[in-house]
Amino acid sequence: MALSPIPFWYLRHGQTDWNAKSWSQGNVDIPLNDIGIAQAHEAAQAMRGRGVQTIIASPLSRARVTAEIVGEALGLPVQLDEELRECSFGVREGQPMSDWFHDWVDGHETPEGAEPFDVMRTRVVGAVNRALQSPAPVLVVAHGALFRGLRAAMGMVANVRTQNCQPMYLKPPTPESPDWALHLE
Numbered sequence: 001m002a003l004s005p006i007p008f009w010y011l012r013h014g015q016t017d018w019n020a021k022s023w024s025q026g027n028v029d030i031p032l033n034d035i036g037i038a039q040a041h042e043a044a045q046a047m048r049g050r051g052v053q054t055i056i057a058s059p060l061s062r063a064r065v066t067a068e069i070v071g072e073a074l075g076l077p078v079q080l081d082e083e084l085r086e087c088s089f090g091v092r093e094g095q096p097m098s099d100w101f102h103d104w105v106d107g108h109e110t111p112e113g114a115e116p117f118d119v120m121r122t123r124v125v126g127a128v129n130r131a132l133q134s135p136a137p138v139l140v141v142a143h144g145a146l147f148r149g150l151r152a153a154m155g156m157v158a159n160v161r162t163q164n165c166q167p168m169y170l171k172p173p174t175p176e177s178p179d180w181a182l183h184l185e
Helices: 034-047 061-074 099-105 117-131 144-153
Strands: 008-012 054-057 078-080 138-142 168-171 181-184
Touching (some): 034 061, 054 061, 061 078, 061 138
Parallel strands (some): 054 138
Antiparallel strands (some): 008 168
């Protein structure tokens, strides 16, 4: 499935205690910590004046609360999409990130009970494509592994860590520039 060639904003949720420890969270609903809440407020200020019309987020609290903080600053409601939920890492949830994660992204090994990377990539592309049917520009607030899936769908190196609450503007290919472009704000 291809990503719709429509520009959009992406924001990974603010920091959690598990992020700070480099533990995999997956579907475990870990809340934002104080740093994550402050990051969400900073991201909200950075998103002012960007013309965002729609905010769609993962239902997990770390993404939902981040989106709600941004939405409050922009005067926009937040829509939730279950398909933007972080992927399950199965038996690896709550464990330190290590070589298993690289093998998962590369498609070499999927931990027991985890969602395969290619399945997650298809799911997140479908969710973003649905989001992009909303009034634009759209801001998607979700998770780091999901953004790896989007990077893969955009033809970028997939296994790059996404910073917490770093607004990113994604521009589709054009005749002048045949690749997706990622702009950090």
